[in-house]
Amino acid sequence: MAAPQLLDMVLETATNPGTASFILNGAVADRRSFATAAPAGGAVCYYADDGTQAEWGIGVLTIGTPNTLSRQTVFGTTQNTTQALNFTGAVKVYSFLPARLTPVLDAAGNLSVQGGSFTSLSVSGLALVQSVSDWNSYQAVPAASAYNNFVKQGFGFSDFGGNALFFGWREGGGVGVGVDKTDVGTIAFQKWCQDNFPQNTSAISGDGDLRVTEIAWSGTANTGVLYHYNRDGSFGGTYLADRNWASSTFQPVGNYQPAGSYQPAGNYQQAGDYATVGQLPLAVSRRVEAFSASSTDGARVNFPTGFSSADNLVINITCQRSSSRCVIASYESEDAGGFTLGMQREDTNGASQQNSPWTIHVTAIGNR
Numbered sequence: 001m002a003a004p005q006l007l008d009m010v011l012e013t014a015t016n017p018g019t020a021s022f023i024l025n026g027a028v029a030d031r032r033s034f035a036t037a038a039p040a041g042g043a044v045c046y047y048a049d050d051g052t053q054a055e056w057g058i059g060v061l062t063i064g065t066p067n068t069l070s071r072q073t074v075f076g077t078t079q080n081t082t083q084a085l086n087f088t089g090a091v092k093v094y095s096f097l098p099a100r101l102t103p104v105l106d107a108a109g110n111l112s113v114q115g116g117s118f119t120s121l122s123v124s125g126l127a128l129v130q131s132v133s134d135w136n137s138y139q140a141v142p143a144a145s146a147y148n149n150f151v152k153q154g155f156g157f158s159d160f161g162g163n164a165l166f167f168g169w170r171e172g173g174g175v176g177v178g179v180d181k182t183d184v185g186t187i188a189f190q191k192w193c194q195d196n197f198p199q200n201t202s203a204i205s206g207d208g209d210l211r212v213t214e215i216a217w218s219g220t221a222n223t224g225v226l227y228h229y230n231r232d233g234s235f236g237g238t239y240l241a242d243r244n245w246a247s248s249t250f251q252p253v254g255n256y257q258p259a260g261s262y263q264p265a266g267n268y269q270q271a272g273d274y275a276t277v278g279q280l281p282l283a284v285s286r287r288v289e290a291f292s293a294s295s296t297d298g299a300r301v302n303f304p305t306g307f308s309s310a311d312n313l314v315i316n317i318t319c320q321r322s323s324s325r326c327v328i329a330s331y332e333s334e335d336a337g338g339f340t341l342g343m344q345r346e347d348t349n350g351a352s353q354q355n356s357p358w359t360i361h362v363t364a365i366g367n368r
Contacts, residue, residue: 004058005044007037007095014048014069014091019084021070022048022059022093034095035067043072045098050091054078056098069093075100282365289364294357295341301331302338307366310336314365319343319358329360336366 011031014022027033038044041061048055055077059069071084075098105111129140289303317329331339343358
C-alpha cells in the first residue's frame with residue numbers, strides 16, 4: 001500500500017461536516033488548497049480543528065466540484081478516541097504528519113522500523129534484524145544465523161568445486177550437506193561443522209561420532225576416496241576403489257549366504273547339483289582313497305595322497321583270481337602314507353605260492 005501524501009502549506013476550511021466527509025471551501029489567505037498540492041487526489045495526512053476539539057488521521061482527497069476529503073482512518077482525537085468527531089461549525093483542515101507516522105531515532109541514532117514494506121532500502125551503517133522464526137518464510141536472515149547454518153558454494157554448479165560433496169549427521173538428527181571442496185577450510189564451513197555435529201572423541205581410532213564426510217575422486221590417482229573431517233580440525237582419508245569399477249560386471253541382485261567364514265578364493269567346480277554335508281556318507285573330517293596297484297608279497301604300497309594320521313585307518317584289499325586259484329591279500333605295518341602287502345595263492349594241492357606281481361584294488365578311509 002502506498003504511503004499517504006504529506007502536503008506543504010495546505011490549509012482549507014469546511015462548514016458543519018458533522019462526522020461525514022469534509023466539503024472543502026478552498027484555501028485561506030497565503031496558503032494552498034489540497035487540490036493544488038495534490039491534483040491527482042489520493043490518500044493524504046490531515047488534521048481537523050474547530051478550536052475546541054481536533055482529530056487527525058488519513059483521508060482520501062477526491063477532486064471535483066466541490067473537492068472533498070473523506071475521513072478514511074482516524075488515528076486519534078482530543079477526546080482520546082479513534083472515531084470521527086462531530087464538527088457542527090466551521091473547521092480548519094490542513095495537512096500535517098501524525099506522530100505514529102513520524103520516524104524517530106533513539107538516543108544512539110538508530111531507527112527501528114516495524115511492519116510495512118519497502119520497494120528498496122539502503123542502509124549506510126549497520127542494519128540489525130531479529131533471529132529467523134520461520135525458515136520457510138521471506139524473513140531477513142541475520143548474519144549470525146547465516147554464519148551458522150549455510151555453506152558458501154564458491155563455484156558454478158557445473159564445476160562443483162572439484163566434484164566434492166560433503167555429508168554429515170546433525171547431532172539432533174537429520175543429514176547436513178555441503179558443496180565445494182574449498183569450503184572445508186573456510187571459517188563458515190568450520191563454524192557450521194562445530195555447531196551442527198558432535199565432537200569426535202578419537203580421530204585416530206574412529207570412535208565417536210563422525211562429523212562430516214566427503215566422497216571425492218582423486219584426479220591424479222583416478223580413485224575414489226572417503227574423507228572424514230572432525231570437529232577438532234583433524235581429518236583422514238580411506239581408499240574406496242578405482243574409478244573403473246563402474247564398468248565392471250557384478251552378480252545380479254538375489255538371495256545369498258549370510259556373511260561368515262568361507263573357503264578362500266580359488267578354482268572350484270562350476271555350479272551344479274551337489275550333496276550337502278549332511279548327505280555325505282562320512283564325517284567332514286574323513287575322506288576316501290580308492291586305487292589299483294601291482295605289487296608283490298612283502299612290498300610297500302603307498303596311498304596316492306596319504307592321510308593326516310593313521311588313527312582309525314580302514315583298509316580293504318581285493319585282488320584278481322589267478323588260473324582259477326584264489327589269491328588272498330592282507331596288510332600290516334600301516335601308517336598315514338601306506339602299508340606293507342601280504343599275498344598268497346592257494347594251489348589245488350594245498351600248497352601256497354607267492355608268485356607275483358599281483359594286481360590289487362585298495363579302498364582306504366582315513367583322516368583328512
